Amino acid sequence: MTDRVLGVLGGMGPLASAQFMLRLTLLTPAARDQDHIPAVLWSDPRVPDRGAARLGTGPSPLPWLMRGINGLRAAGCGTIAIPCNTAHGWFEPMVRDAGVPILHIVDAAATDLRRIGIAGGTIGLMGTAATLAMKLYQDRLNAQGWDIIEPEPQQMERLVTPAIASVKANRVAEAYLPLAEVVNSLASRGALAVVLGCTEIPLGIQAGPADGLRVPVVDTIDALARAAIAWARPGTVG
Amino acid sequence: MTDRVLGVLGGMGPLASAQFMLRLTLLTPAARDQDHIPAVLWSDPRVPDRGAARLGTGPSPLPWLMRGINGLRAAGCGTIAIPCNTAHGWFEPMVRDAGVPILHIVDAAATDLRRIGIAGGTIGLMGTAATLAMKLYQDRLNAQGWDIIEPEPQQMERLVTPAIASVKANRVAEAYLPLAEVVNSLASRGALAVVLGCTEIPLGIQAGPADGLRVPVVDTIDALARAAIAWARPGTVG
Numbered sequence: 090m091t092d093r094v095l096g097v098l099g100g101m102g103p104l105a106s107a108q109f110m111l112r113l114t115l116l117t118p119a120a121r122d123q124d125h126i127p128a129v130l131w132s133d134p135r136v137p138d139r140g141a142a143r144l145g146t147g148p149s150p151l152p153w154l155m156r157g158i159n160g161l162r163a164a165g166c167g168t169i170a171i172p173c174n175t176a177h178g179w180f181e182p183m184v185r186d187a188g189v190p191i192l193h194i195v196d197a198a199a200t201d202l203r204r205i206g207i208a209g210g211t212i213g214l215m216g217t218a219a220t221l222a223m224k225l226y227q228d229r230l231n232a233q234g235w236d237i238i239e240p241e242p243q244q245m246e247r248l249v250t251p252a253i254a255s256v257k258a259n260r261v262a263e264a265y266l267p268l269a270e271v272v273n274s275l276a277s278r279g280a281l282a283v284v285l286g287c288t289e290i291p292l293g294i295q296a297g298p299a300d301g302l303r304v305p306v307v308d309t310i311d312a313l314a315r316a317a318i319a320w321a322r323p324g325t326v327g
Numbered sequence: 328m329t330d331r332v333l334g335v336l337g338g339m340g341p342l343a344s345a346q347f348m349l350r351l352t353l354l355t356p357a358a359r360d361q362d363h364i365p366a367v368l369w370s371d372p373r374v375p376d377r378g379a380a381r382l383g384t385g386p387s388p389l390p391w392l393m394r395g396i397n398g399l400r401a402a403g404c405g406t407i408a409i410p411c412n413t414a415h416g417w418f419e420p421m422v423r424d425a426g427v428p429i430l431h432i433v434d435a436a437a438t439d440l441r442r443i444g445i446a447g448g449t450i451g452l453m454g455t456a457a458t459l460a461m462k463l464y465q466d467r468l469n470a471q472g473w474d475i476i477e478p479e480p481q482q483m484e485r486l487v488t489p490a491i492a493s494v495k496a497n498r499v500a501e502a503y504l505p506l507a508e509v510v511n512s513l514a515s516r517g518a519l520a521v522v523l524g525c526t527e528i529p530l531g532i533q534a535g536p537a538d539g540l541r542v543p544v545v546d547t548i549d550a551l552a553r554a555a556i557a558w559a560r561p562g563t564v565g
Contacts, residue, residue: 103352103363110345110368120496125341125372130348134363160402258358
């Protein structure tokens, strides 16, 4: 039994944060309710669009993010996980004022790449246009020894961006084919694995057959859940 | 866009409350993140076992339940949903001190029975031994015109109770066959539908083929999610 209460800053999108709670539960070694990790999920889908803010066409989400963090801290949470990649564009200002540690989703993805045996070489990266533009993954992963390739701009426009919007609108099954096409295109360009660097992308990928993908993918929802379990239960996950 | 923030008192078990968040999201009419319902999930799996407390063999969960309710109220929640049937055994003391309304899962199940066209007649009821013993469903549903039949005591011991424990231990697939056997046994005794009056049971039932069930089932996770959406968005669900 643990007294470490996990805070989850979610709602971005709400399906991804619900899936995070599900995966957090399923990945936790447990034999009964009382073995699971106490957690508070602050699911606020009203947070202004992170992509629009990053591209300069919408208001900053930071005040909304801080409101959630303060709510989670008031609820007694000892660390915070944010199952939204794009929101990590505000990681530094959040960490500065949070008063509690925040797990970084890119570090969680790097740990997961090593877990599946890909400790270096070329990997593909998929995410929102904003996540790719802000170099959220590229800088941190380059520094740890991976080379990164990204979808072509027209693949972003035609395939990735519409598929992410489909998931946010609950049309998950439609997202599989366009996303799988991009995974396989990155594989044909030499990627040993593809990091699904937007929490909506794994939901679309899971809506179709896994054998339609030519390389392994890193699900950043699962990666972040594993990092959260490692925090709550040191020593239980590798 | 709504300003009604839903409070979810969960963790009993944690898989059921994560599933509740997922179904809340998927059942909400939405085209983008900002159309979804703001919610705070207080997932505290440390709440003492509700069944043991009801049977007099364990401590009361009420102080833990009230702690969660107070936390949700402090977070700004305007009403509370509790995706755990057995916890509704403490509904009256919770409501008395909550300071905000609490949706009743049995009323949500009754609404769902009518939604699928079963407005009266005999229905089956499955749940924990504690839920059945405290007559949580029977009294409220009898009063609204349904006759209730329950699994035989040896079916509870051999099939239902172990299947619920399997789900709480993340062994969801094992739960399907014993639960489906009980659904079909109730059908053969005349049930027009079966209410799955424990939030772990639908998770086990969904782990196998729907065409293995001879009558419709009411998923109390979905029923409670629909009631929550009706509160947050009056007029959007039937």
